Amino acid sequence: MNIMTNLKNQIIGKDIKIVFPEGNEPRVVQAASLLARENMLKPILLGSVEEVQAAAGQFSLEGCEIIDPKSYNQFEEMVAAFVEVRKGKATEEQARKLLLDVNYFGTMLVQMGLAQGLVSGAIHSTGDTVRPALQIIKTKPGISKTFGYFVMLRGEERYIFGDCAINPNPSSEDLASFACESAKVARMFSIDPKVALLSFSTKGSAKTEETAKVAKAMEILTEMNVDFDVDGELQFDAAFVPSVAATKAKDSKVAGHANVFVFPDLNSGNIGYK
Known part of the structure; x- marks a missing residue:
């Protein structure tokens, strides 16, 4: 059994939502399109509709959700949740600025239970990808260090x-x-x-x-x-x-x-x- 078949058998039908912060990157959008077409999960692509559609090219976006952090209707709720989880390490003003970064925004979608995971790093550095997760979600109990x-x-x-x-x-x-x-x-x-x-x-x-x-x-x-x-x-x-x-x-x-x-x-x- 190849790896994609194995993964598909594990997750199909579980209504899993995965955030792809790099919605302006063609490779990412094409991968999300494939996952949606195979009914493996529901991709959430971050970026403006115009950016995502341009990155998609001839690939279908059917089954994909597009969220633009700049016009997200629950942005203020997310800001409040971020300030709470950072516990004195970020003001509301700082939170608003950080949450316009797609990796921070996507990680907060996971933290708030609106998605089950996030895939990033195609065009972002490891540090920029991992830092939001370490600050917001942190490691699971019993694990002192994150590893890749x-x-x-x-x-x-x-x-x-x-x-x-x-x-x-x-x-x-x-x-x-x-x-x-x-x-x-x-x-x-x-x-x-x-x-x-x-x-x-x-x-x-x-x-x-x-x-x-x-x-x-x-x-x-x-x-x-x-x-x-x-x-x-x-x-x-x-x-x-x-x-x-x-x-x-x-x-x-x-x-x-x-x-x-x-x-x-x-x-x-x-x-x-x-």
């Missing part, structure tokens, strides 16, 4: 890469948390997680402060008795290539078969997914 994961497709094969977007130098505890959350993400996509904690060392082949961080993350996960296969530290070839794993980590349940890759820092993660 990517679903990587190779034919019919699916892999999870994380963190490739947010944390420059995560701690051992962070890496262990990322591994647990990445395993949950894998299961959302019907992937049986086999998690590799990546390093430039495999099973102590190098001993530095950087490799010790990854080894400690593995110790933490072992003590947690997690319900998924995990191993580290592993170099990428040992994690991914069976013939290399047979030489470098022959007793590992993960090496050579990993499908979830936890990178040790943002340098390697960002380079790796690109």
Whole structure:
């Protein structure tokens, strides 16, 4: 089953609304048009009707809702809700200005229960995309840090890469948390997680402060008795290539078969997914 079929089976018929703040970007509008046509969800495109229609080109907007933040009839209600959620960190005047930013506006639609999610970042930076969510929605209980994961497709094969977007130098505890959350993400996509904690060392082949961080993350996960296969530290070839794993980590349940890759820092993660 391919990833789109899997997603469609999970969400079809659930009346899910997803905000697409970048309603003036043709790629975004075309993707929203496809999702609406397949009855997978109801897209909410932000921008003026003229902007969105221009971006759509020949693609149909049937099934899509268009909201222009500048003329939104519940804008003052949103301003009040924003001031409340920021609790003294924003005045009404500041809120009105911020909510004209499509990412802040879209995130507030989610916060107010008017949508179930938001997809952005096609033409906005990671910071501009994530900042509103951190300020308004925040992390779920028990999670101290946000992290970014990517679903990587190779034919019919699916892999999870994380963190490739947010944390420059995560701690051992962070890496262990990322591994647990990445395993949950894998299961959302019907992937049986086999998690590799990546390093430039495999099973102590190098001993530095950087490799010790990854080894400690593995110790933490072992003590947690997690319900998924995990191993580290592993170099990428040992994690991914069976013939290399047979030489470098022959007793590992993960090496050579990993499908979830936890990178040790943002340098390697960002380079790796690109």
